[in-house]
Amino acid sequence: MAQAIWEQGYTQNRELSWLQFNARVLAEAEDDSVPLLERLKFLAIFTSNLDEFFMIRVGSLTDLAAVDKTGVDNKSGMTAKEQLRHIYAAVAPLYERRDKAFSDVEKKLRGEGLQRMAIADLAPEEQKFIKQYFKTVIAPVLSPQIVDSHHPFPHLEGKVLHIGALLAHKKNEVLGLLPVPASLPALVMLPGETVRYVPIEAVLLEYAGQVFEMYDVLEKVVFCVTRNADINPDDEAYEFETDFRAKMEKLLRTRRRLAVVRVELSRPISNHFAEYFRSRFDVSDPQIFVSRKAPLKMEYAYGLGDNLPAGRREALSDPPFKPQQPAMLPAGQSLLRAALRHDVLLSYPYESMEPFLQMVREAANDPAVVSIRITIYRLARKAKLVEYLCAAAENGKDVTVLIELRARFDEQNNIDWSERLEEAGCKIIYGFEDYKVHSKICLITRRDKGAVRHITQVGTGNYNEKTAALYTDVSLITADEAIGADAVAFFNNMALGNLEGSYERLLVAPAAFKNQILALIDGEIAKRQEGYILLKFNSLTDIDIIERLSRASCAGVTVEMIVRGICCLLPGVRGKTDKVSVTSVVGRYLEHSRIFCFGKGPDEKMYISSADLMTRNTERRVEIACPIGSAEVRARLHDILYAMQHDTVKARILQPDGTYVKKPSMPDSVPAQTLLMRQAMEQAAAHALAPAPEKPGWRRFLDKLLGKIEE
Structure with missing residues (x-):
């Protein structure tokens, strides 16, 4: 047996x-x-x-x-x-x-x-x-x-x-x-x-x-x-x-x-x-x-x-910090127009959510925009997003909102917002009886000079203007037509109650997300000692993913995980998880972003996701993971991971017995979140004086702040 x-x-x-x-x-x-x-x-x-x-x-x-x-x-x-x-x-x-x-x-x-x-x-x-x-x-x-x-x-x-x-x-x-x-x-x-x-x-x-x-x-x-x-x-x-x-x-x-x-x-x-x-x-x-x-x-x-x-x-409080102008969007530029030219990443709370909200507002008033579709899990009590979606519907846009009424402790708030949206003329979908819709995706469709373009936003956190200043999340805005086509298929499938849809680029739970994550791990296992997995998320409970990560370790794959909360896998267990390390960072902001990396260098496959690696996410929720193709966006995401990996103030390391110990302190150590705040401020200041640094030169900011280089 x-x-x-x-x-x-x-x-x-x-x-x-x-x-x-x-x-x-x-x-x-x-x-x-x-x-x-x-x-x-x-x-x-x-x-x-x-x-x-x-x-x-x-x-x-x-x-x-x-x-x-x-x-x-x-x-x-x-x-x-x-x-x-x-x-x-x-x-x-x-x-x-x-x-x-x-x-x-x-x-x-x-x-x-x-x-x-x-x-x-x-x-x-x-x-x-x-x-x-x-x-x-x-x-x-x-x-x-x-x-x-x-x-x-x-x-x-x-x-x-x-x-x-x-x-x-x-x-x-x-x-x-x-x-x-x-x-x-x-x-x-x-x-x-x-x-x-x-x-x-x-x-x-x-x-x-x-x-x-x-x-x-x-x-x-x-x-x-x-x-x-x-x-x-x-x-x-x-x-x-x-x-x-x-x-x-x-x-x-x-x-x-x-x-x-x-x-x-x-x-x-x-x-x-x-x-x-x-x-x-x-x-x-x-x-x-x-x-x-x-x-x-x-x-x-x-x-x-x-x-x-x-x-x-x-x-007696933390120094005040105001979310900055996004590094990939110079002040005064339209996010909607910028996304049509190149992928843009927003990183909350270091950068402001306001450009995304203004993008929706602009879409509501743009004659070329024909439709806006969005999933909503949690909203703030006062939400500009709802105002802009209602305005879009009142302006004749086809607005579809898939709103999850069972977001725990926010049920009444979501019911109230759904009624407001419906009154304005938005089409409301309430999801599925047995599966919560936890994905974070917004699709804007434009028809300009006879050509149809899709601008897709995929994020790791809710469209909540309050928590965007308290939680760390990332949000990709892209005009990649392959991702746009998947987004169209996703919303059509949601409208038809189809959870079994197939997608070219997006990983979508509950039908395919888990198997594709397992396949990505298998891809690294095939490389043996050359394999590398770097994951940042909130909780790990899925037994199949845990078993596969152990198998990767046994094959010689280096597995680094940054896990804020629950981690049911114990690292460093001889013969089982020798090559696995787990770091947790608890600080001023609630770590909430999910970033998955498989491999290194040109062969790396990188995703951001709404899903944690928990059974409820992989099997009983509608979740999305989106691939990252832009070298500039990948570099920015690696900045976040790099800062977490080098934190010697707030980081704690999970031990084989389930306890956590602080990393050894270093002289002049800077917490990862403080580092990323400083980076955001420096980048915003640099934008005001000169063009953005050449990609992927964001790392120079972090190395400078960590004291690794002097200028």
């Missing part, structure tokens, strides 16, 4: 790998070299990441554990129940690290004039202010409840803060519940010249005795529950060697929906009090986490610095 891949020692569980990624986010909050307000934001990001992890991943594993006792994960050999046990054990130390990091950040912020105050530490006049605030602002909107034989336990919404109180009256003991109203601000700002504040939940906890005035308060705590987010199993199916879908369908008919998967407490409580939480929420002790220092919700962190004067706020 063939040995299972997880028994060969070079794979790891995806959930534990993800927790390692979030630990790298937490490490940024622990880093003294990161500005204080940014450290606080990293704590908030770590917290929200963990919330979603429990809602989605832990929630689904909990469901699976209820219906499948024996099925095992194909990368670790663990059952769902075993995975949950390992997850809860791995999360507990992260709470301790978060508490320690929060205490350190808060102590240093206090020295900078930002102080979170305990009510007991307030001066008498300030306590009077808080008391009056409670009486006039908070008390009128409270909805307290007790739980006893006449008052059933209510449904508590996930991730909503509550005050829980153990109450006594005439020898009777009851549980008191007090939700923190969503209408209240998260912080109560104290009067005075300094910035001092009290969290709203601390005020409610202080005055719980007044709310439950007829009872004696024996114990009290701030708590919140995390519930299973009730996801679509087709999208988040677990890679077990069993029929997950069938088991989930059975479970959906019988389970109690939205079960609690985690309880968080603001302080330790007695075992007697804890029994109320265990019994009411059907959780065990490992599912109850105590956050002794850090708040249970930290969204306030993003705006806390706004209370400081601008100068002090800037001193």
Whole structure:
């Protein structure tokens, strides 16, 4: 019997790998070299990441554990129940690290004039202010409840803060519940010249005795529950060697929906009090986490610095950076016209998304443009793109928008935008029942002097004007007619519900993307020691790709991967992945671009893609990878990879045991993202003074900034 891949020692569980990624986010909050307000934001990001992890991943594993006792994960050999046990054990130390990091950040912020105050530490006049605030602002909107034989336990919404109180009256003991109203601000700002504040939940906890005035308060705590987010199993199916879908369908008919998967407490409580939480929420002790220092919700962190004067706020934040004029598009030039002459690459957030938006706006008003087609997965709350698409339809252009209504947590936003687009006359396609459309492609068709030309944009990230300033992504705009013909075929196939279409240049999932990626790896395997694979993406879980990369390593192929998040392949395992290295970069911006390179030099095949190398992307989503033909664009993409490969500040290296270690520091080291920001500014400045450097001379900027050359 063939040995299972997880028994060969070079794979790891995806959930534990993800927790390692979030630990790298937490490490940024622990880093003294990161500005204080940014450290606080990293704590908030770590917290929200963990919330979603429990809602989605832990929630689904909990469901699976209820219906499948024996099925095992194909990368670790663990059952769902075993995975949950390992997850809860791995999360507990992260709470301790978060508490320690929060205490350190808060102590240093206090020295900078930002102080979170305990009510007991307030001066008498300030306590009077808080008391009056409670009486006039908070008390009128409270909805307290007790739980006893006449008052059933209510449904508590996930991730909503509550005050829980153990109450006594005439020898009777009851549980008191007090939700923190969503209408209240998260912080109560104290009067005075300094910035001092009290969290709203601390005020409610202080005055719980007044709310439950007829009872004696024996114990009290701030708590919140995390519930299973009730996801679509087709999208988040677990890679077990069993029929997950069938088991989930059975479970959906019988389970109690939205079960609690985690309880968080603001302080330790007695075992007697804890029994109320265990019994009411059907959780065990490992599912109850105590956050002794850090708040249970930290969204306030993003705006806390706004209370400081601008100068002090800037001193505690990352230096401001404005996305620059794209290096391949001199200022004042039309992107639409430029793309008709040569391929153009935009690199966010180092370069501005505005030229792309203006290209769509120009197309909306260009008499030669006959149609615009685009896929949309996520949009900002305010989106110029929608305005321009609507204008195009109102100007008589044929506008088709394939919008994915199941983009997690953005469903309502996408529904609202689809209605606006439809009202303007755009044709709306809603995708497929069992496959999310995650591709990022826009096709503009022009008819000029009897000739039809296609301008195709393919990107790695969403058409989201907000995240384009926060995520690193790349976007190719090309008039290559072979790619344009594939784009035409793609949109026609989407309109007909055809997922099996064939394409000459584009790699399109779910029908062909994975097999073609495997074939590209095989091409390098055939070269043996001369083979080379360089991949940058966000997560690796696809078992077939993992196995093929191991085979490449065994054949002598050098495999370098830059993987931000989950990586189920372990590098450096003797006889299996000796030639594989994995680097992760977590920094100021969320690394999001996907760049795939197979081979070196003239024979290199390079792609950018919307897809990660996860089973959900390769088999259950509509994704696109686009080949890069332009030498200039390839050089610019290699700049990004080069910067990542040479990062010795933010880069961490995955070890054979699944842990990560920082690269050895170098004198005058510069983080890759800082390097790329500087490059973008230098290139924009060079554009203002002289023509762009001769291609592919972009690397000179990076070598100069890295100190490898002097001028």
